Amino acid sequence: MTPAAKPQVSEITTPPTSPAAYDLHKIRRDFPILCQRVNNRPLVYLDNAATTQKPRVVIDAITRYYESGNANIHRGVHYLSQHATQEYEASRETVRRFLNAADASEIVFVRGATEGINLIAQTLGRTRVQAGDEVLITAMEHHSNIVPWQILCGEKGARLRVAPINDAGELILDEFTHLLGPRTKIVAVPHVSNALGTINPLHRMVELAHGHNAAVVVDGAQAVSHLAVNVRALDCDFYVFSGHKVYGPTGIGVLYGKAALLDAMPPYQGGGDMIRSVTFEKTTYNKIPYKFEAGTPDISGVIGLGAAINYVNEVGLDRIAIHEQDLLRYATESLSAIPGVGLIGTAKEKAAVLSFVMDGIHPHDIGTILDEEGIAIRTGHHCAQPVMDRFGVPATARASLGLYNTREEIDGLVKGIEKVRGVLG
Amino acid sequence: MPDLRELYQDVILEHSKAPRNYRELGAANRKAEGFNPLCGDRYIVYLDLDGDAVRDIAFQGSGCAISKASASLMTQSVKGKTQSQIEELFQDFHKIVTGQTSAESSAPEVGKLSVFAGVSAYPVRVKCATLAWHTLRAALAGGDQSVSTE
16 A cells, blocks of 8 residues: 655755754745735734744645545545544654653543643543542633633532742742642643743642642643653643644644543543444443544644644754743843833743733734734733733733744834834823 | 824824823712723723713723723713713714724714724724723613623
8 A cells, every 4th residue: 555645845955954053044934924924014923822833844734634635534444544544643643752651542632722621620620629629720820721620610619729929920839839738639730821931840840739649730832832841751640732832733732641540531522433332321432542532533633733743843842942042032131121111921931922011001002003013912911811910910912932033023023112112102 | 004193193192191081980870891801901981870961971991092092082072962862973983993984974973083083994903992882881771780892
């Protein structure tokens, strides 16, 4: 059996660069969207925490699947079905390596980080959390790591507790420690804060939570594109992320869970593919991860996500981190030097996210004026209203950087902010 | 490309920096809260209704220049008007910010509110311009109410 015909892709003929070189020009050429103009200006895309752009290899992988590989998985004996199944499962293995999970069966494909958290809350949560128990989160959560636990606690008569953060936007570890106790059944924390950029000391937090036998759920949505994740070294019980925030397609995400926990959890949704046998009297469920993948999944999304992770691996997360940290330093200095601009979130350990406010000017107006300059940032509460309350601001403007951003773009942002001041005074 | 100065006209900037009737209204017999969950803009509109007419109106809250200026100008333009007059004014205002009527051809009652015509070139900002109005309508409709743009 021969693999499906692949479209001819011309080989890149530029000479190989040294491993240390970060070829920003080549990287930017990998992303078709970046060469367009917005409002007659070159697009400056600084909204990567909302979603990242997609490299050509991801777009091609999805196109190739639909043009020459489309079939349903895990059921057909025919060639295309087998081929689609192979590609789908190859992506699962790619994700396993990406997170350094022990086994591919610990990788469940979901719609995104949000669905991953809801799945855990509705399965592990419902069986483990009882009246009087506690779920511990932090004050820097995205709504997606608040509301599913609120729903669960409401149903069970359990208590949602919140570990506070300091003025820099860092978790106060002592307070976190004090909030842990015999009633703490689940600890759900972000690896990186979406609104502040704070990188949490996960290793220590997991250790502390496990000291009280709590299961630890990590929202990795904002982490996986910025830093290498090793779930076995972290020893977290669950880790979720969204494909579209790591240069992959929307609508696909990953739930990692330790096999023993996933095995013991009841299914989330019933349907095809998640069963072993069905009669009207009784159904036995499939093994993990299939037990949690009811119905035809987003096959093209999974294949696209695999291509995205391969791309990130090729560029190298260590080199991406060096590039982004350099940009973050540069941007922090540049923005801090503008009178009347204040940064929200100044943690020592920080990913390339810059939330800021301007004296007397609402973020929404900043966003509109920057858009005129072709600069895309996010303005608003970033689905983290409690974070805004903590810092006493209704909203912030947020520039979030990705592997393709440049110092020139930061200079453009600074010029744009000066224009905001010019227009609004 | 739309012109930023059309959006951020001097009258709008001036009202956003020094909003009129920006206070809690002690004599209020109606109030409502308006919230745009997408951007976090939030206003409270206080009303002192004398029968069917607005004897006094005030507002408080936070939001962008467009939403705050709109709230400020709204309080000026509805004082002394009846509910049906206010509803008519809102409909005229809505036509202007959505580009269905030009500032020149708008009803004379609209007056200063026509400075918001520039909003029509920025569809995502229409909700900013109308938030206070929706809040006012909720207050007129009765009781302590909360409205959302979504």
